[in-house]
Amino acid sequence: MSDPSQPPHWKQDFPIRWDDDAYITRREFTKFLGLTSLAFLLGTLWAAASRWTKMTKARQFRPAQVAGVEEIPVGGYKLFRYPTPEDPCILLRLGPEKFVAFSQLCTHLVCPVHFQPSSRRLICPCHDGHFSAEDGRPLAGPPQRPLASWAVHLRDGKVWVQPLPEKA
Numbered sequence: 472m473s474d475p476s477q478p479p480h481w482k483q484d485f486p487i488r489w490d491d492d493a494y495i496t497r498r499e500f501t502k503f504l505g506l507t508s509l510a511f512l513l514g515t516l517w518a519a520a521s522r523w524t525k526m527t528k529a530r531q532f533r534p535a536q537v538a539g540v541e542e543i544p545v546g547g548y549k550l551f552r553y554p555t556p557e558d559p560c561i562l563l564r565l566g567p568e569k570f571v572a573f574s575q576l577c578t579h580l581v582c583p584v585h586f587q588p589s590s591r592r593l594i595c596p597c598h599d600g601h602f603s604a605e606d607g608r609p610l611a612g613p614p615q616r617p618l619a620s621w622a623v624h625l626r627d628g629k630v631w632v633q634p635l636p637e638k639a
Contacts, residue, residue, distance in 0.1 A: 534633035537562050537572070540625060546588045550575065553621065553632055560621065561586060561593070562630065563604055572632045573607045574619035584618065593618065 532554035543549050543564040553560050559575040563586055573593065575583050582597035592610065593602040600612030607618035621632040 532634055534624070534631045536629050537632050538630045540628050540630060548586045554634070559583065562632070565591070565604060568625065570623045570625070570630055571604065572621040572623050577614055578616040578618060579612070579614040
């Protein structure tokens, strides 16, 4: 059995000043803050670049036929994917000749929105967000931005969508 007045054997093998073990210099702390800030900056730049790239590509997409006019009843809707297979959208028929198309992704936390014909609203069930079916603007809940929308055209009994023209 070892002598209680003597330090343990492992402390003799690894002589560390324990009071200095947790000490952090200003230089180390500044280096940590600088690297953390750089990581946040790179992440933000990557997110902005990917969004810009997606928006640029969206302007280059051709019109797409989504449905036949008679395929969707007044007050009905159809889900489709545009401009890429990863982008869910919703086409609404609000009147005999009135169609609107929006991204199906809520602008709050990207949950899918669903059409509620009785209130003529698009509802996000995740956080009870409400959008106007007329123009996609937020009406209630946490979303602050309108839904992304697509231009809709009727040609030869077919419904076509395409990116909205750029604002001057």
